[in-house]
Amino acid sequence: MKSGFGSSSETGGGGGEVDEGSYLPGGDTLMHPVTASSLDAPVQLPIFLEEPMDAYVIKGKPASLTCRAAHALTVHFRCNGDQIEDTMGPAVTDFVDPQTGVRNVEAIVNITRNHVEEYFGKHNYQCQCVAWTSRGEIISRPANVVVACEYLLLYST
DSSP states (O other), rough: OOOOOHHEEEEOOOTTTTGGBBBBSSOEEEEEEOOOOHHHHOOOOOOOEEEOOEEEEETTBBBEEEEEESSOOOEEEEEEEEEEOGGGEEEEEEEEEETTOEEEEEEEEEEEEEHHTTTSSOEEEEEEEEEEEEEEEEEEEOOOEOOOOOOOOOOOO
């Protein structure tokens, strides 16, 4: 039996058998063999790395809201209780951090003046980020989106 990575004592196998799946052709061993116990690791709830912040729509420039979450499978925005449609331009990117092996997902959505002005609710136009895994979802703090106004004060004399 070869010693080192892949021996039955390290991969959880029994009976002194060698786990053939942990060896590469030529006798080289893998640095981190995949074992049944590592595949059964519990799924974590997502963690927000960045939550959307309050923003202003200024003239023709939409408000841009950003959300980043670790351990998430998907991230999307929900504004005033409704999930944002793809037509509103939510850009979603994901990557795996090479140092930690943790999946990070980022979503950016642009809210225009029309979106805000077409909303007739009791409160301000609000968006929240929703990060989801198979274990559950978490919801960010609400971010208020307001149209910035210019006030021109006329003084009569």
